[in-house]
Amino acid sequence: MAKSIDVSDVNIYYGDFKAVEGVNMTIKAKAVTAFIGPSGCGKSTFLRTLNRMHEVIPGARVEGKITVSGQDLYDPAVDPVEVRRMVGMVFQRPNPFPTMSIYDNVLAGNKLNAKRMKKAEADEIVEKSLRGANLWNEVKDRLGKPGMGLSGGQQQRLCIARAIAVEPQVLLMDEPCSALDPISTAAIEDLIHELKDRYTIVIVTHNMQQAARVSDDTGFFNLKAAGQPGHLVEFNPTKKMFTNPDSESTEAYISGRFG
């Protein structure tokens, strides 16, 4: 059920401003792909085009082609709502629904499909998803409590559980650890390792060690100059990227000699 993503000649705009240009890449199925690069280089923007979340911002639009196992996401016949059910997303800051319990948060996506679920079936999805997110043991005795009562790291794992409860084909993570402490970060990274057996994972991170630890492939985004659109400088297996990158600017960024 994990699927690969092909990206060809993608340009991304906010109104008249071209934020990202000319992206080509192939994201492998059942692998972790990381995007790194300086702030404002368009890596999060690009990530959000993979589930059509970019276009919820007024005036935002995308040119080019993105296909998930052959299906063009931007085909006019494709409903963005369907795309987002197929491509899950975890955000920079944990965002459980504030008024919902832990249990209801996990099921939020499943309930959107509007089909009636039996209690036993729902319980099973909740347990499976929370176990999948390594959160089950911590919350199994307080599933009815509000999701906001958890710690930041637990909330983020709750959001991951919510995303995987609908069994998406791809999981996007936009700097999922940037608001978390090192212990919670380690927990999420372990989780990413486990999840890649089942999902295609794309993660944006500012932390290069994290990219090196969790990913199989890495893409480096950069700006040519301030005010210019961001672009993909290099896309290679992570090992190569961090030992022997093709581009000089990649090496400069990774080794901290940037700018």
Add this chain to the structure above:
Amino acid sequence: MSTTPPDLETEEPLIQGPYAGVKFGRGDKAFSTVALASGVTILVTLAAVFVFLFIKGLPGFTADPEIFKPSSDSFWGYVGRLLFGTTFAAIIALLIAVPFSFALALFISHYAPRRIATPVAYVIDLLAAVPSVVFGLWGARTLAVSSQPVQRWFDHNLGWLPFFKGPASATGRTILIAGVVLAIMCIPIITAICREVFSQTPRLNEEAALALGATRWEMVRYAVFPHSRSGMVAAVMLGLGRALGETMAVSMVMSSTPIITLNMISSTNSATIASNIAANYKAEDNRIQTVLLATGLVLFLFTFLVNFVARYVAGRGERGQR
């Protein structure tokens, strides 16, 4: 803007609690004094109104039953009928205004493109500035007349409901029309507040719903409504306050008597407390004046009660989920 740092005074802080020990500058002191004064003024005004109504109205509670004839034979029967009319008109108004306002606010905050939303919001705000006398004139002269066929239709087709028992008023000036006029007067208030609250929904929560594959309406249900609930209750309360207390529009639209009837389209309508005061305050009889003040006191207390109950209900819902 001054570029020098504010001159901090090293006096004893005025405030105990979490900010105790924090040094206060002159600006802090001035602001806290103004804030305190404003708060106290409001409370004092409210208390003064209450005391006035209480002292002047108290004799009304024990007034000579003679003056309530023929509609009633005691003060409580009289005020009960008026209270019924007040509540009934307000309920009609809110039944119309609340769904309409929520939908309108949602349209402005989440559905309409900005170039449509801004002018629509502006026009709705303007509606709030129209004096109630104008609404009353329009209701009595235009809406009542042109709605006669509709009211007759209700009579013919829905006559089996107590609300449309009829016979339909020949003038069209009924409590139904008064309710519609009240609704139009409540809509701008409820809409304006809801619009603000809806648009304050954290983007993070909205995106959480959208990223799960929520349609726009599902996003509203998952993110916008839960975030806005207490604001929506506050908006409805303000609307209700206007509906309960409105005087001119109601007394201009319908001629009314203190009776209890669910019939919304007949020519005998339940009076509301406020419109009853407006209709009779010039009475020669001093005793009637006193009775009117007493009904005013009842309205005052009733409004308070409704507010407290609504806040409690809304608060309980929220605490239950926390």
